[in-house]
Amino acid sequence: MIDLRSDTITKPTKEMREAMFLAEVGDDVYGEDPTIIKLEETAAKILGKEAALFVTSGTQGNQIAVLTHCRQGDEIILDEDSHIVFYEGGAISAFAGVQPRTIKSENGMLDPKKLEEAIRTNDIHFPDTTLICLENTHNRSGGAVIPPSHMKKLFDVATEKKIPIHLDGARLFNSAVALNLPLTEFTQYTTTVQICLSKGLGAPVGSILAGPKEFIEKARKWRKRLGGGLRQVGILGAAGFVALTEMVDRLAIDHENAKILADGLDKHPLISVINKVETNIVLIDITKTGKRSDKFIEALKQIGILAVPFGPKTIRFTTHYDVSKENIKETVNKVLNLK
Numbered sequence: 001m002i003d004l005r006s007d008t009i010t011k012p013t014k015e016m017r018e019a020m021f022l023a024e025v026g027d028d029v030y031g032e033d034p035t036i037i038k039l040e041e042t043a044a045k046i047l048g049k050e051a052a053l054f055v056t057s058g059t060q061g062n063q064i065a066v067l068t069h070c071r072q073g074d075e076i077i078l079d080e081d082s083h084i085v086f087y088e089g090g091a092i093s094a095f096a097g098v099q100p101r102t103i104k105s106e107n108g109m110l111d112p113k114k115l116e117e118a119i120r121t122n123d124i125h126f127p128d129t130t131l132i133c134l135e136n137t138h139n140r141s142g143g144a145v146i147p148p149s150h151m152k153k154l155f156d157v158a159t160e161k162k163i164p165i166h167l168d169g170a171r172l173f174n175s176a177v178a179l180n181l182p183l184t185e186f187t188q189y190t191t192t193v194q195i196c197l198s199k200g201l202g203a204p205v206g207s208i209l210a211g212p213k214e215f216i217e218k219a220r221k222w223r224k225r226l227g228g229g230l231r232q233v234g235i236l237g238a239a240g241f242v243a244l245t246e247m248v249d250r251l252a253i254d255h256e257n258a259k260i261l262a263d264g265l266d267k268h269p270l271i272s273v274i275n276k277v278e279t280n281i282v283l284i285d286i287t288k289t290g291k292r293s294d295k296f297i298e299a300l301k302q303i304g305i306l307a308v309p310f311g312p313k314t315i316r317f318t319t320h321y322d323v324s325k326e327n328i329k330e331t332v333n334k335v336l337n338l339k
């Protein structure tokens, strides 16, 4: 099977497994796990933040960010297609008790004017707007890169209104590699940021939430409240450290493979690629095939290819470390022969 369902599929590399085996560990609830301390300090530095916290997933990182920034009854502004709204099971309402105020983005980019209009004024009838959430790359726009110049426009609106910005940067490294920029070019326009170690970077588990020191102390307590007090977690941290320090540059290969895949699939008379393939995600429209996406996914599985539905007529393919250029070429040849 050529598994293009997601970059979450990546399995730990040999180097990661060795690092896990040799990891020096301690009880992280008492702050005594040297490997996770090293990971958190390194991540904070790379992200240009005062402190960082290892979390078990991107979802947990986003949810702890909302719980730490907000109070029950607050309103947060996000893109209607953001992962936090679309894929996190309503957790911001279930746990943090906050109200999402969604605005539609253009290719993952919120309009600064619409953002400003969505911010509540001080009125007894209104909830307070206490957080703005961005996503970069933008998953449902097909891994769209939000350039720092656009992030600055949103940051300027938020700063003027004294509202923090949380960036869901699950694939922020993909944006940084696509634009050949350091992460701090993006994170300078955020208060807090979550990045995934377990997606394109290949770690088996985990994300990092980074931000101001005081914020991270509060976030650590929220993680504990959620049962996230981790013990000898250096075992996971060791793999995360390899991901963070050795697996970033190779994301360019995933981007190249995504472009080869997109160019190939687009040649099929009944398929059209609908996103500008800037990173590791390809979205195709299958309307002309007359098939619904679930049926098309089954047809792909019959020919040894795994992908995910992204709507009734849309399919997503995601390239990653465990899919080679040969796999991509094989995928193109097989799909081109699909009737």
Ligand SMILES: Cc1ncc(COP(=O)(O)O)c(CN[C@H](C(=O)O)[C@H](C)O)c1O
Pocket: 005, 006, 007, 008, 056, 057, 058, 059, 060, 083, 084, 087, 135, 137, 138, 139, 168, 170, 171, 196, 198, 207
């Ligand atoms: C932008 C963004 N932010 C957060 C997350 C959550 O990360 P995890 O909770 O899966 O570690 C994801 C995962 N995305 C997964 C995928 O793309 O296959 C699924 C949809 O949850 C994400 O794409």
